Amino acid sequence: MLEITFEDDYDTAAFLHLLRNADENRHIKIHEAPGKIGIEKTHSSVSIQEYIQPILTRFFTECKEDEYMLSVIEGDYYFLDRDEQQQILQLAHSIMEGELEGLPLNHDDTPREYFIEQELKTICLEENVFSIRSFMTFRLGKYYERLKGYVEAAIDEYKMEQEYQTFIQSLRDYVTRKEPVLDHVRIVHDGHFVLWELKYISEREQKKYIDRRFVREHPMYIDSHLLAPLVSIAPKKIDLYTKNSEHAMVQTIQNIFQERVRIFSLESFHPQENILEERS
Template sequence: MLEVTFEDDHDTAAFLHLIQQSDDRRHFIVREGIKKVGIERAEPAYSVQRFIEPILVRFFLECKEDEHMLSLIEGTYCFTDQDEQQQILQLAHSIMEGDLDDHPFEPKKLPRKQFILEALQTISLDSGVFSVRSFQTFRLGAYYERLREYAEAAIEEYQMEQEYQNFIQSLRDYVTSNPPRMKKVHIVHDRSFTLWEMRFVSEREQKKYIDRRFVRDHPMYIDSHLLAPLISIAPETVELYTDRPEHVMARTIQNVFQERVRLFPLDEFAKEKTEG
């Protein structure tokens, strides 16, 4: 018989739940104890090792992974606010699952579950005692190193997002606190972004529209051909013509000007100019 030992009743219950979900459960006798679960074959043809390996993999991924990640985020990287911890954890999951297409983190070839499975395959699980705590401490070094990489990537992403939100808020504050220098402007996104009203204005004349002190004092780079004059003009209405509203610059304009932005597909601009 194999005896699996846990640190608390919650883990014991979670492990038993995973066992109950297994299609092969009927071929084994499962005995629940205090912080432990015993497993033995009901039929000689079945292997406890083969039965228990995928269940343990699921247990570490589904029941213990977030626990370890949160411990890293708080203990190693000193994020003590629970809301921040959860945001970083969600970003880590997005990176793990490949949902952040523009994230520079390169997925490794070996899946996380493979680290756990290979570690399990180095020990006998047909009988004896399997301590979850000892296995985590002595066998999962490579897996936990992978989780550390994901945590670092998520924290970097979180900090960049915080900087971006602060950047957007400072631009928004400037726009709302300054009188508009033009009532309405048009921005056309066709390969690049063009502030239509400024397309024939010389560079020297464009500088007259830019609040140079705001640009100089701002902690983040502001594009001098589009964002700097647009923010300095602070128009009442921004008509944005683009077929890619998810583009980072299109999103920035929408986030800064909010209800002042009117969004149109690119071909609508040609129609407006023809009709005008």
């Protein structure tokens, strides 16, 4: 019989839940005791090793993974606020699930479960005692390295998001305070973004619409071809024509100008309509 020992009642109950939801056609008998669970086979052809390995892997990934990552977030990077910890943890999960791309993770595409499975294969799980704590302490170094990489990437993403929100708020405040240079402008997104009211004037004339002082204060973030003139103009109304309302720049413009922005399909744009003439 294999005896698995746990540190607390929560882990014991969580593992029992996984056992009871495993394949019923298993020829396995479960023995419950405080802080431990016994696994006994009821047929000679059954392999406890083959049966228990995937359950143990699920236990570590589903029940202990967040616990470790939260300890890294708090203990190594000193994020003590619970809300911040949860935001970073959610970002780490998004990275693990491939929902966030292009993040600087220094590892190959090997699934993180592989590192647990390889260590379990080196241990006889047919009988004797298997300590969850000992296995986590001495056998999961590579697995923890992978989790720490996810956390580090999540923290980088979190900091970038915080910087972005601060940047957006500064632009929003500027636009709110500034007197509009033009009341109404159109932006056409067809492969690239064009501020239509400036399309047919010279580059020298275009520069007159840009608040150079404000741009100097945001050199890393301001796009000189679109955001710089758009924010400097601070229009009361923006009509944005696009095929992709989820584009990052579309979202940024909406975040800055909020209710001032109206989104239209690209096909509905009619360039012969001259807003400048309409105002004169």
